[in-house]
Every structure is written in C-alpha cells, then in structure tokens.
Amino acid sequence: MRLRRVNKQLNHVVEERLQSQIYLDVVKCDLLDVMREDEQSGTNDVYPHRRHNLLINISDRSITLFVADHWTSRDVSCLYRCVAFFAKYARCITIDAAIAELIVVGLSTMKLSRWHAFETYVQAVGPIVANELHMKVTKSPQPIPIPFFPLATEITIRALTSDLSHLSRLPDYGVSVRRLFNESTLELLRINIVDTASASRYEVGSACRHIKRPHKHMNTFKKWVHAAELREKYVQQYS
Secondary structure (H helix, E strand, O other): HHHHOOHHHHHHHHHHHHHHOEEEEEEEHHHHHHHHHHHOOOOOOOEEHHHHHHHHEOOOEEEEEEOOOOOOOOHHHHHHHHHHHHOOOOOEEEEHHHHHHHHHHOOOEEEOHHHHHHHHHHHHHHHHHOOOOOOOOOOOOOOOOOEEEOOOOOEEEEEEEHHHHHHOOOHHHHOOOOHOOOOOOOOOEEEEEEEEHHHOOOOOOOOOHHOOHHHHHHHHHHHHOOOHHHHHEEEEEEO
C-alpha cells in the first residue's frame, strides 16, 4: 500500500486494484495451520505482517485477513486498522463473531486496549462464567455520515455455539447497527452458527455444553440489528 504514496499514477493503479475487490474475509485462527496449509498447497500466497500476528491473502477479487487465536493488544489495534482500510471497498463480507465485536468496539468510545484486557479475562475464566460477562459503555460515539461497510450487499457472521456471547455483547458499546452498513444497499445479513463438535478451526473441547441460553444471546443480537425490520434480508443458518 506504500506504493500509493510514490506518485499519482501508481496511486491510481493501486486504487483500481482495491476497487476491484468484492470479498473480504476476516478469520481468527491458528496462524501456523494457515501457513502450513499454504506451504503444502504450493501457492505461497499468504504473507505475514512484519511486526504483528497477522497474515493476508489478496487475490483478484478477494482479501482474507488472518489474526492469531491468541492475539495481543497490538494485534487487535493493527487488525482493526487493516479491516477499516479494506472495509470501504468490500461488497461481500465474512467475519468471525469475535471480529464483529472488535469492529463495534473500534467504532465505540472504548479503547481497544481496554477491550482486549476484558476479552483476555473472558477467555481466562472459561465459558460458564464468561457467558454472562458484559462491559457497558456509558458514552455514545459521534455519528458518522458513512457506515463502516459502505458498499456492503452481503454480510456473514460466523459463530461457533461457544461464541454466541460475542453477539449478545454488541449492544453494550453504544454503537448503532447503522454505523456498520447501509440498510438500503444491504441485501443479506447472514448468521452462520457452527456446531462446535463439527468445527475444526478451534479446539474448544466440550465448551458448547456450558453455553447457557443460546437463544437469549441470539434474541439480544436480533434486537440490536433490527432483524424484524430487515425481514427476509436476515438469515440464520446452522451448520
């Protein structure tokens, strides 16, 4: 992206390439698995960040960002800046539930470092206690004219059954869902709930058995996104 600062011609070339991007996928996972799979496939098209636990893959029409499962506060801040940069170009967005919470926090008045400390505590206490933990923000952010994903036509949020508390915490940060996307251009908001037993990206053991009232989490989330107003644009899938 530094090429954009060289001259106007290079800036135009880079901007055209970015505007051709349709898909943005942001995944929180084990980076060693990603690098191992990339090496075994022989494609070698996944590139690490020089200072943070991030990987990126850019193809003709899509961008994929990978962040370490055990992320640091600096990883969180860097990832938010990366997602915010690419967000203005993407039409079809797929993000993990934890990333959705990160984005909403980034749009709030809360510091990302404070949220990371809270997130670390949530992970440490385990699913039974963490299931009911919330962090309320008293001040609402200033309104912005352009949503975070201004061109989004389709947004998919992946959530393991053990991740549903991420979704129920989204209203806690005082951010309206309208700061995420333009309701008039959005065609689909999909929530893909993955059965923990069949998920291979995480080793969460039997955590899903300890998730209390999963429907309560989803009802809180649906109220926040105004699912009733979205009507057929809102889809909830199970896999």
